[in-house]
Amino acid sequence: MDFSRRAMLGAMGGLAVGGSIAAMSGNVIAAPAAPEMTGGKDGLFDQQYGLFGWKAHKIDDVAGAMDVAYKGYWYKGLGCGYGAFYAIVNDMAKKYGAPYNTFPYSIMEMFKGGFGDWGTICGALAGAGAAFSLFYGRNESKPMVNELFRWYEKTAFPIYNPGEAAQGFKGDLPTSVSNSVLCHISVSRWSYETKIAANSKQRSERCGRITADVVKKAIEILNAKIDAGKDWKGALGKQESVTQCGACHSKGKMADNVKGNMDCTPCHSGSDHVQNKFVNHP
Ligand code: HEC
Ligand code: HEC
Numbered sequence: 001m002d003f004s005r006r007a008m009l010g011a012m013g014g015l016a017v018g019g020s021i022a023a024m025s026g027n028v029i030a031a032p033a034a035p036e037m038t039g040g041k042d043g044l045f046d047q048q049y050g051l052f053g054w055k056a057h058k059i060d061d062v063a064g065a066m067d068v069a070y071k072g073y074w075y076k077g078l079g080c081g082y083g084a085f086y087a088i089v090n091d092m093a094k095k096y097g098a099p100y101n102t103f104p105y106s107i108m109e110m111f112k113g114g115f116g117d118w119g120t121i122c123g124a125l126a127g128a129g130a131a132f133s134l135f136y137g138r139n140e141s142k143p144m145v146n147e148l149f150r151w152y153e154k155t156a157f158p159i160y161n162p163g164e165a166a167q168g169f170k171g172d173l174p175t176s177v178s179n180s181v182l183c184h185i186s187v188s189r190w191s192y193e194t195k196i197a198a199n200s201k202q203r204s205e206r207c208g209r210i211t212a213d214v215v216k217k218a219i220e221i222l223n224a225k226i227d228a229g230k231d232w233k234g235a236l237g238k239q240e241s242v243t244q245c246g247a248c249h250s251k252g253k254m255a256d257n258v259k260g261n262m263d264c265t266p267c268h269s270g271s272d273h274v275q276n277k278f279v280n281h282p
Helices: 003-011 021-022 060-078 079-096 105-111 123-135 138-154 183-194 201-231 240-249
Strands: none
Touching: 060 079, 060 201, 079 123, 079 201, 105 123, 105 201, 123 138, 123 201, 138 201, 183 201
């Protein structure tokens, strides 16, 4: 991986490689050539620049990136995952060109509506998380995702307001806290609490604004990570329920049958919302 990063720096800057420490710290150096392919035996798992081989650069213009995220959400209807990913990676593409500008960004459309409209993971989170994964393998990207997702579960959305530039609905929108990273719960809880239809322009507008909100947080995390390096840790701990239920339901415990870090409460608290709706229901 060291080597691939060096090759990439060379390819990007057209400059020669000096010591590996200098190359790792991002100092510019020469050497060039086609991006290195790294992979396993027999040419399997070859990948240009190597695994997680793109270099992350700090993003200074947070307001600009939020604006792009919001516009990206609306651009040809490509949606939240596209808007979030594009806003982050395009900032680097604008400054550094390749490889950032070679990414087929539109692949991120699939995250729209919680992946192909299935209401699973919030696409804005998925887009931002995918951007983290361009640069860092799981040991380093997971703490970043943890921080982003925990913040999302507890935040009242939407925050961002594009003002006159609004493309779906102008003006303030009511907010709600989802306690969940799932598109379905995030959207339905908001719709239920605000009485605004899930399939309305206002709801689309809400998700466009959330795309900008998620990008803002993701950039904060990415910038802090770049500053702190390998040992960066987030500030937010596990949600209370995950710790509490995990005392018995996590790895190696008496009932080791649960994976994941989602807040358990929306689904397992026995609230009105998760009672049986197949009987005695309008
Ligand atoms: C003190 C240990 C302990 C804690 C804490 C705990 N559980 Fe359990 N839980 C168990 C055991 C033991 C079972 C039975 C496992 C089996 O049948 O294989 C179980 C079963 C379950 C089941 C399936 C059966 C059922 O009764 O529905 C669910 C769902 C569940 N727990 C959810 C939770 C959630 C959510 C929390 C946190 C609010 C939690 N548990 C906290 C020990 C615990
Ligand atoms: C998005 C909703 C959701 C969240 C969040 C969630 N669960 Fe579940 N969980 C489910 C559903 C649905 C099932 C399957 C229930 C069934 O079998 O009918 C399930 C199954 C389980 C089971 C297996 C036993 C059973 O009843 O089927 C356990 C244990 C469990 N969950 C614990 C947890 C714990 C602990 C957390 C938090 C770390 C958690 N769950 C988070 C929805 C959720």
